Amino acid sequence: MSEFSDWFKDTFKKCYCEHGNLIDEQRFAEIVQLVLDNEADDESRSIFEQKIKSCVKSNFTFEKEKKIKDEIKRKLCEHKAEMPMNLVETIRKSVDI
Amino acid sequence: MSEETTQEQSARRQNYSEKEKTEVFDGEFMPHVDSMYNFAYRLTFDEDDAKDLVQDTYLKAFRFINSFERGTNAKAWLFRILKNSFINEYRKKSKQPNKVDYNEVEQYYNSDDVDENITTDLRVETVQHMIGDEISGALNNIPVDFRTVIILSDLEGFTYEEMSKILDIPIGTVRSRLHRARNMLKEKLASYAKEMGYNK
Numbered sequence: 001m002s003e004f005s006d007w008f009k010d011t012f013k014k015c016y017c018e019h020g021n022l023i024d025e026q027r028f029a030e031i032v033q034l035v036l037d038n039e040a041d042d043e044s045r046s047i048f049e050q051k052i053k054s055c056v057k058s059n060f061t062f063e064k065e066k067k068i069k070d071e072i073k074r075k076l077c078e079h080k081a082e083m084p085m086n087l088v089e090t091i092r093k094s095v096d097i
Numbered sequence: 098m099s100e101e102t103t104q105e106q107s108a109r110r111q112n113y114s115e116k117e118k119t120e121v122f123d124g125e126f127m128p129h130v131d132s133m134y135n136f137a138y139r140l141t142f143d144e145d146d147a148k149d150l151v152q153d154t155y156l157k158a159f160r161f162i163n164s165f166e167r168g169t170n171a172k173a174w175l176f177r178i179l180k181n182s183f184i185n186e187y188r189k190k191s192k193q194p195n196k197v198d199y200n201e202v203e204q205y206y207n208s209d210d211v212d213e214n215i216t217t218d219l220r221v222e223t224v225q226h227m228i229g230d231e232i233s234g235a236l237n238n239i240p241v242d243f244r245t246v247i248i249l250s251d252l253e254g255f256t257y258e259e260m261s262k263i264l265d266i267p268i269g270t271v272r273s274r275l276h277r278a279r280n281m282l283k284e285k286l287a288s289y290a291k292e293m294g295y296n297k
Binding site for chain 2: 003004007029030033034037038039064067068069071072073075076077078079080081083084087088090091094095097
């Protein structure tokens with residue numbers, strides 16, 4: 001059982017009405033984050049995957065969050081500060097090795 | 098996080114020879130210098146401050162090298178030192194005029210009803226349309242403690258557990274802070290897109 005097993009079950013329940021329809025997208029986005037960050041355990045992931053197969057709205061939210069996360073990550077990774085040329089040398093000198 | 102007694106800590110303390118110290122430093126610490134500089138730059142927004150912060154971190158790492166166990170997570174260990182140096186030294190002399198009261202922000206963003214006030218109406222196409230500079234600009238505009246979790250997770254690929262150790266916060270707080278941080282970033286991007294007319 002992972003750190004978030006109970007949190008996942010409790011939160012997942014609150015996302016859906018008694019008919020199984022997604023009613024709380026904000027809360028669901030928190031669950032999506034856990035899944036996308038690979039922090040959900042196997043059982044939670046399986047519950048999640050089953051749901052997005054059968055619920056169009058859940059699947060739409062998942063795909064949207066995934067695409068936005070991937071796009072932001074990709075663009076931030078491409079936009080990295082260039083390390084000063086002499087930094088490695090300066091560090092090595094400062095510790096005298 | 099697990100409690101560790103002083104006895105356990107001293108039992109795990111290494112006693113490296115000079116040669117071993119150099120091996121650890123070169124083999125385990127130096128490969129992360131690029132990531133460390135990027136992290137430092139995204140915290141300070143200043144090339145010289147970032148350079149000083151990284152240099153200071155490596156000096157401390159070398160000084161306390163016997164506290165580092167070979168083969169364990171050097172990157173997380175270094176990031177933790179850098180984060181602490183930033184909080185203790187660089188943040189105090191920050192040139193930024195508008196300081197954010199972190200406790201106030203965290204309290205607000207951790208309250209139960211916070212999501213009612215957050216609009217994350219950001220379209221995928223809008224983000225696709227933006228360039229890295231614009232997204233970086235939005236990230237730079239969110240409070241440093243929230244910016245930090247995005248950098249650690251999305252740019253550096255740390256797990257929640259590693260982030261919890263780097264930041265000295267419970268793992269549940271990592272999860273919730275990351276969610277709030279991403280919502281803040283989306284808000285910034287959405288309002289920027291609106292300003293620039295990207296949504297038309």
